[in-house]
Every structure is written in C-alpha cells, then in structure tokens.
Amino acid sequence: MKADIRVALVGNPNTGKSTLFNVLTGLNQKIGNFPGVTVDKKVGYTTLPDGRTAEIIDLPGTYSIYPKSQDESIVFSVLADKHNAHTPDLVVIILDASNLKRNLLLYSQVADLKIPVVVALNMMDMAKKADIDIDVNLFAKKLGVPVVPISARKNEGTAALKNAISFANKFAFQEDSIDVNTIAPELVEAIGRELNIDNPYLALQLAHQHETLKFLTPEQSDRIEELEKEHSFNSQKAQGAETIARYAFINDLLYDTVKKPVTAQGETHSNKIDKILTHKFFGFVIFFAILMFMFQAIFSWSSYPMELIGDAFVWVQDSLHHTLPPGPLTSLLVDGIIAGLSGVMVFIPQIAILFAFISILEDTGYMSRVTFMMDKLMRKVGLNGKSVVPLIGGFACAVPSIMGTRTIENWKDRMITIMVTPLVTCSARLPIYTLLIALVVPNHNVWWVFNMQGLALTGMYVFSLISAIVVAWVFKFILKGKERGYFIMELPVYRMPRWNNVIFSMYDRSKAFVFQAGKVIIAISIILWVLASYGPGDRFTKIDQKFSAPQYTQHMTPDSLSRTISSAKLENSYAGVLGHAIEPVIRPLGFDWKIGIALITSFAAREVFVGTMATIYSVNGSAEKMQSVYQKMKEAKNPDTGQPVFTLAVAFSLMMFYAFAMQCASTVAIVFRETKNWRWPAIQFAYMTVLAYAASFIAYVVLK
Amino acid sequence: MRLSQLEVGETGIVKEFTDLEMSVKLMEMGCLPGEEVRIERIAPLGDPIAINVAGYQLSLRKREAYTVVLQ
Numbered sequence: 001m002k003a004d005i006r007v008a009l010v011g012n013p014n015t016g017k018s019t020l021f022n023v024l025t026g027l028n029q030k031i032g033n034f035p036g037v038t039v040d041k042k043v044g045y046t047t048l049p050d051g052r053t054a055e056i057i058d059l060p061g062t063y064s065i066y067p068k069s070q071d072e073s074i075v076f077s078v079l080a081d082k083h084n085a086h087t088p089d090l091v092v093i094i095l096d097a098s099n100l101k102r103n104l105l106l107y108s109q110v111a112d113l114k115i116p117v118v119v120a121l122n123m124m125d126m127a128k129k130a131d132i133d134i135d136v137n138l139f140a141k142k143l144g145v146p147v148v149p150i151s152a153r154k155n156e157g158t159a160a161l162k163n164a165i166s167f168a169n170k171f172a173f174q175e176d177s178i179d180v181n182t183i184a185p186e187l188v189e190a191i192g193r194e195l196n197i198d199n200p201y202l203a204l205q206l207a208h209q210h211e212t213l214k215f216l217t218p219e220q221s222d223r224i225e226e227l228e229k230e231h232s233f234n235s236q237k238a239q240g241a242e243t244i245a246r247y248a249f250i251n252d253l254l255y256d257t258v259k260k261p262v263t264a265q266g267e268t269h270s271n272k273i274d275k276i277l278t279h280k281f282f283g284f285v286i287f288f289a290i291l292m293f294m295f296q297a298i299f300s301w302s303s304y305p306m307e308l309i310g311d312a313f314v315w316v317q318d319s320l321h322h323t324l325p326p327g328p329l330t331s332l333l334v335d336g337i338i339a340g341l342s343g344v345m346v347f348i349p350q351i352a353i354l355f356a357f358i359s360i361l362e363d364t365g366y367m368s369r370v371t372f373m374m375d376k377l378m379r380k381v382g383l384n385g386k387s388v389v390p391l392i393g394g395f396a397c398a399v400p401s402i403m404g405t406r407t408i409e410n411w412k413d414r415m416i417t418i419m420v421t422p423l424v425t426c427s428a429r430l431p432i433y434t435l436l437i438a439l440v441v442p443n444h445n446v447w448w449v450f451n452m453q454g455l456a457l458t459g460m461y462v463f464s465l466i467s468a469i470v471v472a473w474v475f476k477f478i479l480k481g482k483e484r485g486y487f488i489m490e491l492p493v494y495r496m497p498r499w500n501n502v503i504f505s506m507y508d509r510s511k512a513f514v515f516q517a518g519k520v521i522i523a524i525s526i527i528l529w530v531l532a533s534y535g536p537g538d539r540f541t542k543i544d545q546k547f548s549a550p551q552y553t554q555h556m557t558p559d560s561l562s563r564t565i566s567s568a569k570l571e572n573s574y575a576g577v578l579g580h581a582i583e584p585v586i587r588p589l590g591f592d593w594k595i596g597i598a599l600i601t602s603f604a605a606r607e608v609f610v611g612t613m614a615t616i617y618s619v620n621g622s623a624e625k626m627q628s629v630y631q632k633m634k635e636a637k638n639p640d641t642g643q644p645v646f647t648l649a650v651a652f653s654l655m656m657f658y659a660f661a662m663q664c665a666s667t668v669a670i671v672f673r674e675t676k677n678w679r680w681p682a683i684q685f686a687y688m689t690v691l692a693y694a695a696s697f698i699a700y701v702v703l704k
Numbered sequence: 705m706r707l708s709q710l711e712v713g714e715t716g717i718v719k720e721f722t723d724l725e726m727s728v729k730l731m732e733m734g735c736l737p738g739e740e741v742r743i744e745r746i747a748p749l750g751d752p753i754a755i756n757v758a759g760y761q762l763s764l765r766k767r768e769a770y771t772v773v774l775q
Contacts, residue, residue: 102734376749
C-alpha cells in the first residue's frame with residue numbers, strides 16, 4: 001500500500017499507544033497492559049480527512065530515547081536514520097494525561113531531534129477523574145506543537161487527531177526544551193562537523209548510541225569513539241545531567257499548565273486491589289488459584305465443543321468412505337489428510353480458552369504484579385521477575401515468549417529464560433497430554449470438585465514449571481554474566497480488560513494455530529500416509545501372496561484376515577521399517593515402533609503426534625469402522641501379549657518425553673534468531689533430548 | 705537515610721544517589737533529587753518494593769533502593 005505521509009507512534013508503555021494504533025488503523029493487534037508487549041514494528045494505514053493515506057508505524061513503548069532493552073533501541077534508530085525508507089515524516093507522541101511528568105521526558109527528547117511532532121494527550125477521562133486539570137491551549141502554546149486531547153479506549157478525539165495529522169507542518173516548529181550545547185559542547189560540535197549533522201541533540205545521541213546503530217558505517221562509529229576519547233566523554237554522567245535538565249524544563253512547563261489536587265487523595269482504586277492481589281499470603285493463593293482455574297477451564301469448558309468437532313470429523317470420514325470409490329486416492333484423502341486434520345481442529349477450543357486467559361491477565365495489569373511478586377524467587381534460580389511473563393506465555397507458545405524476553409535487560413537473565421522457556425507446557429503439548437490422560441486416567445471427581453484428569457493435567461503443568469526452574473538454577477552456575485541485573489519497572493494501574501481484544505486474541509491465535517500447524521500437519525500426514533501405505537521392494541506382494549494361502553483364507557474370518565494383512569503391511573511399510581530401526585533405542589522407554597514413528601515425525605512439531613497416531617491407526621484399522629483417535633488408541637493391543645498398548649506406564653513415559661524433548665522446529669529457529677549463534681539452540685536441543693530420554697525411562701520403570 | 709530503610713507508608717525526599725548507573729535509570733523514571741517518594745508496598749517475599757513517585761507506581765529491588773539517599 002502506498003502512503004502519502006508516514007507517521008510514527010511513540011510513547012511510554014501503558015499509555016494506550018497500541019489501543020490508539022488499533023483505533024486509527026482498524027488493524028487490530030494483540031495488546032496488553034504489561035510493559036513491552038509491543039515488540040515488533042507494527043504498521044497500519046488510515047485515511048486522513050483530506051483523503052490522503054497515512055502509514056502509521058507503532059514503535060515499541062519506551063520511557064526514554066536511551067534504550068534499556070533491545071526493542072527500545074528500535075525507537076531511536078527509526079527516528080534518527082534520515083536515509084531509511086521507514087523514516088517518519090511526522091511523530092505522534094502519545095502522553096498519559098494522568099501521568100504527564102514522566103511522559104514528557106520522552107516528548108522532550110524526541111522533540112529535540114527536530115522531527116515534526118503532534119501530541120496526543122490520552123486518558124483525559126482518567127485525568128479528570130483524578131481531578132487533574134490541564135490547560136491544553138497554554139500547554140500547546142508553550143510546547144509550540146498541536147496538542148489533541150483524546151481517549152483512545154472510548155474512541156474520543158481520534159477524528160481531531162487525524163485532522164491534526166493532516167494539517168501537520170512539514171517542518172519542526174516546536175520550542176527547544178533544553179540547551180543541548182551545555183552538555184559536551186565540543187564533542188557535539190566535532191561530531192556534527194565530521195558527520196555533517198546540524199542537529200546538536202542528534203549528534204549527542206550518536207555519541208551515546210553509536211555502537212548499536214546499524215545505519216552508521218564502522219568507520220563513522222570508530223571516528224565517534226575516537227572523538228569521545230579525545231573529549232573524555234562519560235556517557236552516563238552526560239545522560240544524568242541531561243535528564244536533570246529535562247525534568248527542570250518539565251517542571252517549569254507543568255507549573256502553570258497543570259493543576260493537581262493539593263491534598264493527597266484517598267486510596268486509589270488500584271491501590272486497594274493491590275493490597276489484596278499482592279498480599280503476603282493471599283497474593284500467592286490467588287495467583288495459584290488463577291492458574292488452577294485456567295487449567296481446569298481449559299479442560300472442562302472445551303470438552304463439549306471438542307467432542308462436537310471430533311464427531312463431525314468421524315462423520316465426514318465415514319460418509320466419504322461410503323460415497324467415494326475405494327482406492328489409494330480415497331484412502332489418502334480420508335485416512336491421510338482428513339485424519340491428520342481432525343487431530344488439529346479438535347484442539348481449537350483449548351487454544352482459544354488459553355489465549356483468552358493470557359490476554360486478560362496481560363490486559364488488566366495483573367501480569368506485572370506477578371512479576372513483582374515472583375522477582376525474589378526467580379532471582380534465586382538465576383532468573384528475573386520479568387522471566388515470569390515468558391514462562392507463563394510459554395504455556396501458550398514458546399516462540400512469541402522467547403521473542404518477548406527482549407524486555408529482560410540483563411544478558412544472563414535473558415539467556416537463561418530463553419533456555420528454559422521451551423520446557424514449559426506449551427499449547428502444542430496440550431493435545432498430547434489430553435489424549436494420553438484421557439486414555440489412562442479415570443474420569444472421576446475427587447474431593448467433589450477436582451476432576452482427576454484435570455488434576456493430572458495440572459500436575460503436568462506444575463511439573464513443567466518446576467523443571468524449568470531447576471534447569472534455570474543449573475544454568476545460573478554455568479553461564480557467566482557481565483552486567484548487573486536490575487528491576488526498575490512501572491506497575492501500571494489496573495484496568496478492565498478490553499473484551500473485543502480478548503476475543504480477537506482468541507480468534508487470531510486459533511487461526512494462526514490452524515494455518516501454521518495445519519500446514520505442517522497436513523504435509524506430514526501425506527508423507528506418513530505414503531510411508532505407511534507402501535513398502536520397500538516386493539514386501540507387500542509377498543504379504544498378499546502369503547495370506548492368500550488356504551491355511552489363512554479357510555481358517556480366519558474375512559474381517560480378522562484383512563486386519564492381519566494390513567497390520568503386516570504396516571509393519572513392512574517404509575514407516576514400519578523406520579519405526580523398527582529406532583525401536584531398540586526407545587524400547588527401554590516402553591515405546592513400540594508405532595510410537596517410534598510418531599516420535600520421529602514430532603521432531604518437526606509436537607502437535608503432529610496426534611495426527612500421526614490417527615494416520616497410523618487408520619491405516620491399520622478397518623475402513624468400515626471409523627473411530628476417533630481416542631478409541632483407536634484405546635483399542636490398540638500389543639500383538640505379542642494381547643495387552644493394551646497404552647498402559648499407565650507407557651502413557652506417562654510418553655508424556656515425560658514430550659515434556660522435555662525439544663520437538664519444535666520453530667522454537668529452534670527463533671532461539672537462533674534471538675541469540676544469533678547456533679551454539680544456543682544446539683545446547684538447548686541436546687540438553688532437552690537427554691532430559692527427555694532420562695525422564696521417560698524413569699517414568700516407565702517406576703510405573704511399570 | 706536510604707530509600708530502602710523506609711517503612712510502608714513513609715515518605716521521603718530524594719537527595720542524591722550513590723551509584724551512577726542506577727541513578728541514570730531511576731532519574732529517567734522520574735525519581736530524581738527533590739522528588740517525593742512514598743513506599744506503597746513490599747512484595748510478599750520481602751523484595752522488591754513498590755514506591756509512589758511522580759504520580760505513578762514504580763517497583764525496584766531493595767538493593768537498588770539502597771542507592772537512593774534521602775534528605
């Protein structure tokens with residue numbers, strides 16, 4: 001899409017920046033109340049009152065132009081790089097009207113870069129509630145920029161904001177905030193001269209940030225470094241002096257434009273909630289109750305829609321088998337593709353519920369309280385309070401969670417978080433656990449309310465958290481950190497979740513799951529079907545010959561004969577050969593060659609397991625009697641002993657394997673992308689596979 | 705007197721910092737000399753703490769609060 005004007009959205013975290021972005025562009029995104037949810041650059045389009053199209057870039061929320069984490073560093077590099085295709089023509093700075101002082105620091109920094117600016121004064125409703133009276137006209141006059149009061153959540157004032165964008169100047173007319181030349185004047189002048197920069201604040205920022213800026217050539221960066229040495233520049237001292245000067249400017253600005261109630265207000269709404277939610281005792285009780293409720297809900301609320309979807313697929317398969325002519329193509333469609341697909345679709349309700357919960361926890365601001373409560377505990381094991389968010393997000397999916405670790409400033413804390421996040425039970429493991437638990441754990445209630453299957457599932461989740469913490473603690477001693485860790489973080493006020501956001505998140509994540517995982521699963525289902533339906537050499541013809549002999553055709557019923565034949569064929573198919581090849585290795589874990597096939601295919605993605613099981617047992621079963629995967633696995637018998645294949649020991653051994661093994665190509669890829677070194681994903685893959693084998697072995701031996 | 709020595713509900717005024725790196729980060733967040741700070745609450749496990757500064761709530765560890773000298 002071609003845009004006439006490019007607008008960057010800049011602001012502190014928790015100022016409603018993402019909400020404004022959604023209101024302006026209509027392009028709904030996942031947003032939360034937790035600082036730093038906006039990680040990747042998001043772009044949307046809006047039509048201005050004069051008919052022009054504006055491209056809106058949503059930049060990561062930051063308190064200052066000095067970056068403290070990786071995603072914050074994007075802000076300055078987008079604003080400063082004049083030769084980039086994404087350089088904005090205009091910056092819309094969103095300020096929280098109820099918290100202007102701190103918000104204005106970022107404004108004054110951006111304004112000094114001399115890019116045209118429009119101020120969106122958000123949360124005017126909340127400011128009014130707190131009796132904060134802002135003289136908007138005087139405020140705008142003192143700043144020298146258009147100021148538009150808005151309420152992004154209520155969609156108030158956004159039309160005026162669009163108007164202001166369309167009338168914005170091409171040139172920056174804002175008043176100077178501080179005299180930049182009082183800070184390192186010789187250095188600023190030297191950099192300005194050598195790099196041909198006429199803005200002193202830009203030159204000063206280059207001195208601070210040149211090491212991480214991609215748009216500088218190595219020669220330029222080296223030259224800046226030399227100049228810094230020459231002028232004995234101390235980055236931290238300079239930044240401190242600048243910040244003090246900026247707050248002096250801000251105090252002066254607010255002195256006659258903002259009136260706050262003089263008397264201290266009574267206890268705020270948010271404070272009262274905090275008293276309970278971060279209470280010494282109830283804080284943890286509530287946190288665990290929320291987690292517990294979440295997992296129970298995932299299990300019980302989803303059971304009815306899941307049954308419905310499962311039955312619908314059985315019906316489709318059944319009717320297709322009856323209407324389509326029998327043959328390899330029908331078999332490929334029904335036993336390969338549709339069987340595999342049903343394994344994915346059935347889990348949509350669970351994934352939707354999980355994401356609804358996570359989105360609510362983030363949106364309300366509760367997630368940052370969890371961070372606050374858990375920091376001390378997390379620090380003991382080498383993590384950081386902020387690691388709690390990726391870990392809880394790991395319940396959904398490790399991939400976005402690992403991307404979310406960018407908000408952790410400390411390198412060692414971040415690395416350990418990345419290393420252990422994939423251990424947390426992600427939504428892809430959920431289908432496997434649900435299926436295996438349903439097979440071996442009775443569906444009874446204990447203590448009236450707790451369903452045993454729900455308890456077993458909760459157990460797997462808790463177990464995954466414990467193992468992540470133990471592994472983190474081990475890594476704490478292995479990794480060597482250079483910098484100090486710190487925990488200076490805003491606790492945003494509690495807000496009601498935005499329900500349309502929650503619903504969007506449910507829809508968006510389910511869709512992503514179906515399309516991303518679905519593609520892999522269908523591809524693997526087809527490959528599997530081929531591997532399971534054809535065998536090397538003339539093995540299949542030999543089987544047909546063998547069973548056409550009179551001793552079989554005369555002494556066996558046609559039904560049991562056909563089952564014996566297809567069973568023999570599967571064992572001699574390519575898949576069977578492959579499964580047999582790894583059988584000696586997995587035999588101690590209680591797995592047979594059929595499970596072996598599922599293990600191999602699951603290394604691409606865990607959720608393939610259920611589809612694989614469906615495909616393998618469909619090929620093996622009789623086509624007349626279509627059943628759900630659950631029934632097929634329930635009825636699976638060991639051909640040698642006649643005992644069920646999926647005993648308690650085998651099921652838990654399998655769950656242990658899936659709990660630890662790094663069976664996710666996307667996670668491997670994202671860990672590489674985030675760490676920029678193959679060593680990390682390699683170490684992760686190795687340690688997780690070793691743990692998986694050991695845990696699986698122990699579970700099998702103990703439960704056998 | 706250090707910020708970390710205040711009890712819940714007590715207020716103080718920031719005088720100076722003992723650590724340059726920490727001071728830069730705290731000042732950015734609006735916690736700078738002359739500013740009034742109040743201890744809002746202490747995390748259930750005794751650390752970190754939440755303070756009210758410049759009209760909002762900020763959490764920091766006790767070790768970090770120790771670098772803030774009060775008037």
